Amino acid sequence: MINVLKPGLQTTVQDDGRVGYYETGMPPSGAVDQYSYAVANMLAGNKKGAAVLEITYMGPALEFQEDAVIAITGGVIPPQINEAPVPMWETLEVKKGDVLTFDFVKQGARAYLAAAGGIDVPVIMDSRSTYTLCGIGGFDGRALQEGDVLSIGNMQEKEVKPGTRVTGEYIPEFSANHEIRVIIGLCSYRLTEESKQRFLDIEWTVTPEANRVGYRLKGERLDFVPREQPFGAGSNPSNVVDLGYPIGSIQVPDGIEPIALLNDAVTGGGYAPVATIISTDLNRIGQAKTNEKIKFISVTLEEALEARQQNNRKLAEVKQMMQSS
Amino acid sequence: MTLSPVYSPIGDQGVRILLDTSISEKTHVLIQSFIKQLKENPPVGVIEAVPSYGAVTVYYDSTLTTYDQLLPDLDGYVKKAETGTFKQAHLYYIPVCYEEPYAPDMEKVIQHTGLNRKRLIAMHTKPDYRIFMMGFTPGFPYLGGMDERLAVPRLETPRSLVKAGSVGIANKQTGIYSITSPGGWNIIGRSPISLFDKEADSPILLQAGDFLNFYEISAAEYRTIKEQVKQKNYTIRVKTKRV
Numbered sequence: 001m002i003n004v005l006k007p008g009l010q011t012t013v014q015d016d017g018r019v020g021y022y023e024t025g026m027p028p029s030g031a032v033d034q035y036s037y038a039v040a041n042m043l044a045g046n047k048k049g050a051a052v053l054e055i056t057y058m059g060p061a062l063e064f065q066e067d068a069v070i071a072i073t074g075g076v077i078p079p080q081i082n083e084a085p086v087p088m089w090e091t092l093e094v095k096k097g098d099v100l101t102f103d104f105v106k107q108g109a110r111a112y113l114a115a116a117g118g119i120d121v122p123v124i125m126d127s128r129s130t131y132t133l134c135g136i137g138g139f140d141g142r143a144l145q146e147g148d149v150l151s152i153g154n155m156q157e158k159e160v161k162p163g164t165r166v167t168g169e170y171i172p173e174f175s176a177n178h179e180i181r182v183i184i185g186l187c188s189y190r191l192t193e194e195s196k197q198r199f200l201d202i203e204w205t206v207t208p209e210a211n212r213v214g215y216r217l218k219g220e221r222l223d224f225v226p227r228e229q230p231f232g233a234g235s236n237p238s239n240v241v242d243l244g245y246p247i248g249s250i251q252v253p254d255g256i257e258p259i260a261l262l263n264d265a266v267t268g269g270g271y272a273p274v275a276t277i278i279s280t281d282l283n284r285i286g287q288a289k290t291n292e293k294i295k296f297i298s299v300t301l302e303e304a305l306e307a308r309q310q311n312n313r314k315l316a317e318v319k320q321m322m323q324s325s
Numbered sequence: 326m327t328l329s330p331v332y333s334p335i336g337d338q339g340v341r342i343l344l345d346t347s348i349s350e351k352t353h354v355l356i357q358s359f360i361k362q363l364k365e366n367p368p369v370g371v372i373e374a375v376p377s378y379g380a381v382t383v384y385y386d387s388t389l390t391t392y393d394q395l396l397p398d399l400d401g402y403v404k405k406a407e408t409g410t411f412k413q414a415h416l417y418y419i420p421v422c423y424e425e426p427y428a429p430d431m432e433k434v435i436q437h438t439g440l441n442r443k444r445l446i447a448m449h450t451k452p453d454y455r456i457f458m459m460g461f462t463p464g465f466p467y468l469g470g471m472d473e474r475l476a477v478p479r480l481e482t483p484r485s486l487v488k489a490g491s492v493g494i495a496n497k498q499t500g501i502y503s504i505t506s507p508g509g510w511n512i513i514g515r516s517p518i519s520l521f522d523k524e525a526d527s528p529i530l531l532q533a534g535d536f537l538n539f540y541e542i543s544a545a546e547y548r549t550i551k552e553q554v555k556q557k558n559y560t561i562r563v564k565t566k567r568v
Contacts, residue, residue: 022375022384024529025460025503125528134463134504136523183336230346234479234496241348242467242498243377244460246339246384268377268460268467276336279387301392304337308387 001065002115004148005099008060010211013119013138013150015051017263018127025267028247029129029137032212032263032286033110035172036074038315040114042322043071043091043160050118050155051128053144055111057289059102060144062113064094068152069116069162075108075174075287090165108174108287116160120153131264133213158322166318174287177203180260181281181299181307182250187240187272195222195255199274204258204294212264215285217294222255224272234270244268248277250296262286278304280311330403332396337387340395342403345379348469351408353457354568356381357534358406368398376533377458378467416453416536418562419501419516421492422547423449427515430480434494434511437477446541448472449499449513453536453566464503464521464529466537471499483509490516492539503529514539517551518561536566 004011014037017030031037031054041050053060059077072079072088079086080101086092088111094100102111121128121139130138139148188196204217224237233239238254245251245261251271252258260277262285277285278299288294299307331343342359345352359381360374370390375382385395423431423446435442454468461467471494479495484507487493491502493510502508503520516539520530531537542550553559 020373021463022382023373023459023533024463025465026463026529124523133506134521134523136528141523183334186333186335186341241346241378242458242461243341243380244375244382244458246335246382248336248338266461267375268458273335276339278337301334301337305387305391308337312388 002150002152003063003065004060004144004146004150005063006061007144007146007148008055008102009058010056011060011144012054012130012132013051013121014054014129015127016049018125018129018131018137021125022244022246022267026125027131027263027265027267029131029212029263030127031112033074033112033283035280035283035311035315036110037112039089039166039170039318040071040073040112042318043073043089043164043166044069044114044116045156045158045160045322046114046116046118047155047157050114050153051121053113053119055102055113057105057109059111062100064096064098064100066096066152068094069160070094070100071114072111074111076106077111078103078106087165089167089171091160091162093162105289109289110286115152116156118153118155120151133264160322164322166321170314170318172284174284176289176292178284178288178292178294179297180285180294181278181297181304182275183278183301183304184275184298185273188274190224190237190240190272191274192223192225195224196274198222199258200296200298204296206288206290206292206294207257208290210288210290212262214262214265215260215288217258217260219258222252224255238272239270240272242268242270245273246276248279248282249273250275250277260285278307280307330400332399334392335382337392338384340383340385340392340399341380342383342399343380344403348378348457350455350469352379353455353469354408355406357412358408359402362402362405368395370395375458375460378469412534412568414535414566414568415532416538416564416566417531418564419518419537419539420542420546420550421450421514421516421539422542422544423514424544427491427544427547428513430511431513434475434477434513438475440474445475445513448475450539450541453538454499456531456533456535456537459529459531459533462502462504462506464531466500466520466531468499468537471497473497475499477511479509480511483507487512488515489521490518492516515547517547517554518559519554530561
């Protein structure tokens, strides 16, 4: 058992997502930074898909009611056990009665805390992820609150020796200037040629509206090609006939402020998606904080696949290190 | 039917197959037939297929397959998709109270359409609406078949909270809010039933391809049904429809 002494700003139970329910309008939820999430689980010796805590900006204070093995990865929100700093990206031992707290966020926005065995909450529609908008999954369908008591499950597959760590290239760095790769489309044809180019040239600023649903960005106005709106489409030139949005898709309502959709987003609507963030870089955009800068880089499908393969190779190598530890 | 489907990548995890740029039942049936084939015999790496009005998006796991690998399989299914096959669909009867306080935009819609209240409700409750797509929020049905005389533009400023069950009109579409969420549709009534029930075994009531029909209830009936829904002893009326 883990007692929640303080909940932190927004701490939720997340896993690899509620995949396969787009057709019902259900977004996947799950850890925003799937790379850091996966490594946290590996360091804890967990099976793929075990649930962890996603910690945002300001960490919780957690009291362990039992001995446990944990690992913390992701954005740099420095952890402390009984007020003594402990490393991230390393398998740690905690004793019954230990209190885990976090210092102020130094880099990135989200950290992941895995406990060997996983956080045990009911599985809803194939996932333990919290989707707060509908109040489902995770701990009571909401972010943690003071006084909550979390159970540790039995999703451990291997005992990883405390002190095992990943280093160097396996630890992502998050600066305040984020380069996020996108594939242009589906409805980029709705932007003028000049605005399509400007979308890539502008250094966008993350607004305070940046959460698990989406990131709203500030920059300059983009222009849409004027047209006679088709049947079923709204009257604004940024509207199209309603269509499905995957996570990572970027829309520009009224041309003013682009919104990049993240894991808890609506799954469809009537705004033209102008580009889609490639899957590996979804891990990175969720690590951007308010007032940090984002630049979109247009890549081809081949480059996106190469990035994904590289990401998978890295995860396989980390997994290998755990096996031999 | 000759088709000239257009395939486009959505990031590195999706393929959008555009079949038609307007909203038609024929295309919808084709899309349903395509999805059926895909579900029965999914190519390696395919996660799911999500219909919209004139298109279908196939999501895939790019660690298992690629866009280029998938296209021939998808194209094969598109070519085999049929419009003619009979299919059984569900027709759900949805009670709606068109009275205050559940219909905040009714006056506006009356003004805009020039219809009187009685006529407006009669026109809204007449069709068996086809569910073209699900989405926006979990369980929200996008419906086709609304009488175009009921069309009203979206609100200029969306409301930050629209109650679950609210029945709205936006342009030439009508729909029901499945959960309490922000929204910009004109609200002309509210249904006491739940389209999304997190405590149910399958939390989402409706599916693309099904139909629904609205029928009018009084505010008193609304409260009665609402209470029955809460006590979990309300059964929604469903009929099988051949399409």
